[in-house]
Amino acid sequence: MLPFIRPDLAQFTAYKPHPSSDTAASVPTQFDRLDTNESPYDLPPQLKEKLAWTYQQEIETNRYPDGGHEALKSAIAEYVNESAGVSSSLFNAANISVGNGSDELIRSLLIATCLGGGGSILVANPTFSMYGILAQTLGIPVVGVGRNESNFEIDLKAAQSAIEQTQNPAIRVVFVVHPNSPTANSLTTAELLWLKSLPEDILVVIDEAYFEFSQTSLVGELPQHPNWVILRTFSKAFRLASLRIGYCVAHPEAIAILEKIRLPYNLPSFSIAAALIALQNRTLLLESIGQILTERAKLIEALSQQPELQITPSAANFIYLRLKPNSSHSQDATLKSLHHKLRTLGTLVRHISGGLRITVGTSEENARTINRVQASLANLKL
Secondary structure (H helix, E strand, C coil), X not given: CCCCCCHHHXXXXXXXXXXXXXXXXXXXXXXXXXXCCCCCCCCCXXXXXXXXXXXXXXXXXXXXXXXXXXXXXXXXXXXXXXXXXXXXXXXXXXHEEEECHHHHHHHHHHHHHCHHHCCEEEEECCCCCHHHHHHHHCCCCEEEECECCCCCCECHHHHHHHHHHCCCCCEEEEEEECCCCCCCCCCCHHHHHHHHHCCCCCEEEEECCCHHHHCCCCHHHHHXXXXXXXXXXXXXXXXXXXXXXXXXXXXXXXHHHHHHHXXXXXXXXXXXXXXXXXXXXXXHHCCHHHHHHHHHHHXXXXXXXXXXXXXXXXXXXXXXXXXXXXXXXXXXXXXXXXXXXXXXXXEECXXXXXXXXXXXXXXXXXXXXXXXXXXXXXHHCC
């Protein structure tokens, strides 16, 4: 370890993206990439042509991008109002901040609330790993509680106890995902009541990365809860994962603080242009939602026929699959074997927290996934 580096960073592992140079020669070079919850559909050709024209005619690569994002923030606010079914004037550009993916916004929120001993964060595991990873890289303590093993509801008794008992530093931020990743469940009535009961000196971050698939949003609650922030992204339903565009909706005073913290020119001009074009053509892009939900139902129905598997209801563009208890087999070892076998056959899924998270792909990808899961389970002789 280099002597000028914080010693606690030695225990961390860098986030590992899609397999690349570590891909063994014995496995397929073309994978069905169902491990990162992206849309299985690329932008339509006509929108790519618009982007190409924009890049050629309007973007000066020798100039910095629009650092204020005013046009994009106004367009996002219009979509937020529309998608939440609220008044067209409820949210405006002053309620929006944009980031290089939601990760940048999460990091900015942590800096604004907890840095320098200002607080710790609470997460309910399993959940999106980057909350804890980003907090730890900033030296911010992470307090974890569990979930109900059947429906994945947060252990609210443990969560409330953590809020009351954690000191030096106290919990300042609670992160939840609606619906949760990797387990695909939406927040329950009990969870929402608990979030609403939290004092205003605790920031509640509600990540709605999969909102378009659940069609259940808490944006309409924001005026009554100035300590709430809603995160959303263009990486899933809007098919722009490669361009890294996230945004948050919050009270204008919270947004003003985030604007102080974010890096200047944090979004490239091409990403800004792509987000604007996506919003202008949202009806076209969001037509794929119905198809994804239909494919999700087919995937759940087919895999639920396997007696070895249990699949929880999903409100997202992925499913969470676990093995039914079997005393004669190690659950974790069997899951690792199933995960490895699927990869060998050409399907990438995520092995996480005692289950497999499988993104809903195209009809062809899903058919291959079903066949490969069935073949793998037969091979494992469960």
